[in-house]
Amino acid sequence: MKRLAIFDFDGTLFDSIHDVLICFNKALAIHDFPPLTREEFIPCLGGNIGEIVALVLKDNNTPQNVEEVKRTYLDLYYSSDKELTVPFPKAHGLLRKLQDDGVILAINSNRLSDSLEHFVSRFFSDIDFVMVEGHNLVDPSKPHPCGVQKIIKKAKVLPEDAVYIGDSTTDIATAENAGIDCIIVKWGYGNEKDWQNEYILESVDDMCEIPKYF
Known part of the structure; x- marks a missing residue:
């Protein structure tokens, strides 16, 4: 679990x-x-x-x-208005279900932190993220495990209690460097030929499968 x-x-x-x-x-x-x-x-x-x-x-x-x-x-x-930047279908519902089930939630991205905060507050204001960790120009960016390590420390869990959910080889490397498991989603911007031996979700409709990992 x-x-x-x-x-x-x-x-x-x-x-x-x-x-x-x-x-x-x-x-x-x-x-x-x-x-x-x-x-x-x-x-x-x-x-x-x-x-x-x-x-x-x-x-x-x-x-x-x-x-x-x-x-x-x-x-x-x-x-810019950034009107085309929206959550994938079912993303919010997934977060709500995980939160209701007692799973601790966090975001780790190479996007600048203030940009992350903007979209999180706009679309996910009812989600209680333990940390939203973006690129801050001081700490190293992904695939360095710095951000993940900060989140794990803040959440007060062990690495084996955490899973990273992403769409790219950068995310796979980030999880490996942090010593945690990884789930890869195929609806993003990753490259399928680089996904090996990972837990794969085929489509956005499969978001409902993620809670089974917990």
Whole structure:
């Protein structure tokens, strides 16, 4: 029986790629770089914002270019309405069921912490997360286990009592580095060829299967 469920954010709880890609392509255009399709952009996801920009820019990822595109993107993103960023169907119901069953809930993401707090308060205000741990520019980002270790300490559980729920190889590595089990969801932005020996959920409809893990 698991006592703590640590969720990734983008691609696991929230469908967020549409707003992110729109702002990224606007930032790239401002700096005279070509736009990306959704299929080109998805493999760049998983790291923190600086790492994502570096992958997006490919051979043009000089420190100056990365910093300029990152700054422009963040300005555009934070000033946008982000109306296309919404929870996946059944995500809220799943969290409510786990919470009602006494499972401790947390979020660990490479998204900046203030952005996480915005969406959590907007859509999940009735969910009592023990911690919402995003990238804070001080601590190392995923797949470093720092965020997970903070959450486990705050929840006052043992690593074997925790499970990480995500959609990517970054999430798998994060769980491995923290020494906890992992559940991978296929409705996000991960790459199926990299998922091996993991507990897999095929579709959003399978969210109801997660409580069986507890």
